[in-house]
Amino acid sequence: MEAFSDAYTAVAYDLRGHGNTTNPHDASYSIDQLAEDLHAFVDASGLDRPILCGVSMGGMIAQVYASRYPDQLSGLVLADTFTPAFVSLRDCIERTVLVNALIGFVRLVGYVRAKALMLWFGRKLEGDDTTSLRPEAFPDMDTAAAVNALKAVTSFHRTHVDLASITVPTLILYGEHESSIISRHVPTLAAGIPDATVREVPDAGHASPWDNPEFFNGAIRDFLAG
Secondary structure (H helix, E strand, O other): OOOOOOOOOOOOOOOOOOOOOOOOOOOOHHHHHHHHHHHHHHHHOOOOOOEEEEEOOOHHHHHHHHHHHHHOEEEEEEEEOOOOOOOOEEEEEEHHHHHHHHHHHHHHHHHHHHHHHHHHHHHHHHHHOOOOHHHHHOOOOOHHHHHHHHHHOOOOHOOOOHHHHHOOOOOEEEEEOHHHHHHHHHHHHHOOOOOOEEEEEEOOOOOOHHHHHHHHHHHHHHHHHH
């Protein structure tokens, strides 16, 4: 918000069950539902063909939204995210096992305590000590909300996304030290989206907007200018 409000109208919103957006009865939801929430938000806010930026889970939501409503966007930024489809057996096993293990651990010890392990484990996956996942990458929420978010991520493979239908110019960003769980999907995104540009964020892992904000924001500014 601070980086772009000087030259653009920058709008951020809280996902269902995050921040100030309630999720009555802690009901489960899917990435599909979050994309429809976004559609309702854009309509209610009267936003005219905005440029949509989604990071990590937000990138999953942005893919779904952009594939369903390409005429309602001017551009798309997908950062540190993966596609619904499993690109290999290893991808299927890692995504399914790791996220489900996280869900069980969060339920067992609570989200606040689990964050420390999630940060440590994420750094090990990235395999580089010069960058790290940062606490800012994990929003404050209660345990039930965190479990619902993780469940939505682990069920993302059930969501159909036609990348070819994303017709707006798209910038794909990923950290230099991003884990293979994410980075192996970059070629799929680049090949599937007709007008896609890929940029690697140096000295960054999964939390690339926080690891290297100067490069990350600069890449988006270049994209917007183009």
